[in-house]
Amino acid sequence: MKKPHVVIVGAGFGGVYTAQHLVPYVKKGLIDVTIINQTNYFLFTPLLHEVATGGLSGRSVTESIRHIFAGTGVLFHQGTVESVDIKKRELVVDGKHMSYDYVVLATGAVTNFYGIKGAKEHSLVLKNLSDAVEIRERIIDAFEDTSSVDIAEKRKKDLTFVVVGGGATGVEMAAEMAEFIDMLYSRYFDGASTIQKDDISIHLINMGAEVLSMLDQTLRIKAARRLEALGVTLHMNTSVTEVTSDRVTLSDGSSIDTSFVFWAGGIMPISPACISSSEPVCIGGKFVVDTFLRMKGEMDVFVLGDTACVETPDNKGYPALAQIAVRQAKIVAYNIMASLGHQPLRVFSYVVRGTLVSLGQWYAIGQVFGMTFSGKIMWWVWRTVYLFNFHSWVKRFKIAFEWTEGLFTSRDITKLR
Ligand SMILES: Cc1cc2nc3c(=O)[nH]c(=O)nc-3n(C[C@H](O)[C@H](O)[C@H](O)COP(=O)(O)OP(=O)(O)OC[C@H]3O[C@@H](n4cnc5c(N)ncnc54)[C@H](O)[C@@H]3O)c2cc1C
Structure with missing residues (x-):
């Protein structure tokens, strides 16, 4: 039958x-x-920002669908x-x-670009693996292409990075980008190029008054302080009205000259x-x-x-x-x-148990069962929780290895394209 x-x-x-x-x-x-x-793989999106900033390789955040279902009888069709x-x-x-x-x-x-003029055409996004690879390459390119530029204004424009959106994706990316960019400059370009530290700037644009509106206020404040400590300039109560190939216009009438806009404004x-x-x-x-x-x-x-x-x-x-x-x-x-089986169905109802947000190496914040946590231990918890969300032990070991290696070595800056 x-x-x-x-x-x-x-x-x-x-x-x-x-x-x-x-x-x-x-x-x-x-x-x-x-x-x-x-695609023929499952993508672990919560760690994509680490691929976009050289912390993890693309292979680490993917699992072959055929491998996950091998021997189970479930058929896969790409x-x-x-x-x-x-x-x-x-x-x-x-x-x-x-x-x-x-x-x-x-x-x-x-x-979701909410129909904002030029946003779709001129912004980078982070939804799939190729987006992450593209972001990483664009950051490295910005440094390589500017390394012998003598005109300060040009260097400043090319080394201005804008993140739109103060939700978890925007905040995690801004923090990781700040650390990646700092590492790129201090390790490889300081003294070995025309680039000066004050040529580089990172901006986070957020419509609300605070970042991470879903978290408790103490954590929102900690996140903002951490971003500022990493060198990110926060523009709160501000929205983007237009994006072009070399400028972002803001709701307060000001604009930022940049060709790098990362959009995490919504889905x-x-x-x-x-x-x-x-x-x-x-x-x-x-x-x-x-x-x-x-x-x-x-x-x-x-x-x-x-x-x-x-x-x-x-x-x-x-x-x-x-x-x-x-x-x-x-x-x-x-x-x-x-x-x-013509049996009664179950109702779906769920209360979010906890939210964890990483803010670069060795720092994360979290709200679990209404309690708030932050710091190094939370960062370790954040990593452990995500590690155990992968399907196979082989994958978990590979990521744990890459993360451990990353604690002792610098991020990968080789371009793949
Ligand atoms: C950068 C980033 C970071 C995130 N961080 C977190 C986090 O820390 N914690 C958290 O809880 N959530 C996080 N999320 C959200 C989380 O990824 C999503 O809520 C979750 O993936 C939703 O699962 P889903 O199955 O609905 O969709 P997805 O996981 O997006 O899967 C959809 C799949 O459908 C496929 N597909 C789409 N259309 C078609 C089609 N027509 N035919 C065939 N296949 C199709 C896609 O290729 C994709 O594989 C993050 C998301 C992003 C983008």
Whole structure:
């Protein structure tokens, strides 16, 4: 007899963990599971900023999807899902049709530029591995290309780095960039080029009054102080109104001459817009799902992670975090099997247990169960927590080795392109 076919679109945190929870049922021969992803690897996004600043190699933050599911019976298909036809229970992957009994949409999010003029065209983002590699190369290029420039104004413009967004991604990147840039200058360019220390500047632009608005105020203040100590100039209560190839214009009327703008201003979900459904399923690009994580009005379509908008009593939904996607994955897998067995489904409800933010080497801040922590021990905890979120021990050992090596050696500045 034909087994029910579960197709999971997206092999990020939501997709991979859902498939892992379904493995026992695949092994028992109860269902077939296919996972589809654009790349053939799972990307550990929380450590991408370390790749962008030479702390980790790209290989460290990726895990082969085939390796994760080797021997489990879960099938992997590398490709892009172009459309999902809910009525026909069919999706199209790179022109080929695939039928399903249950589909799980875990396609994640992309950067949101909020329609700000020039932002999309002239900003760097950090969503995938190639973004991280590009940022690293652009920072190194800025130094290499300026190393023999005699005109101070030109050096200043080329060595001005702007980070937009005071959330976790913007703050972690600004701190790592500050340390990377300081290392580049003091170790390789000071005295060996025309570059002077005061040619270099890093700016963080934030719309709110403080960075990391989701954390307790004591931590927000500590984060701001740490960034300033690392040499980052903070522009609070300020938004970007335009980005060009050589300038960022700010809401207070001022502007910063730069050709390096890193945008961490927000995200918007990737909802395969081509989905065909009679229901109005999207709010702000996110699929509205019920508390069982089923797309509203659809019994066999589950959505989770950054692309899901879960109905909550306060209508606030959940933040776009890996820990949310991972928790939702367990419920989605359970509910698929419960639906198949005509059993009651489980409701998803979750309170964020903790948030950890690294601020360069040897310093992190964290809020865990309402308590606040900061400093070296927190940084060690931050690293340990992330290490144990990788799927294989081999990967954990490799990263632990790279991190240990990084404590004694300088960051890698070889260009790959
Ligand atoms: C730089 C950065 C740092 C972060 N740091 C943290 C952190 O410290 N802690 C935390 O909790 N969260 C963090 N996040 C957020 C976290 O990464 C996301 O919340 C989480 O990845 C969401 O999981 P997801 O499964 O919804 O999407 P993703 O993990 O983004 O996975 C989506 C997958 O779907 C694939 N895909 C998309 N469209 C298609 C398609 N049409 N066909 C096939 N495949 C497709 C993509 O290639 C991708 O592999 C960070 C995010 C970024 C970008």
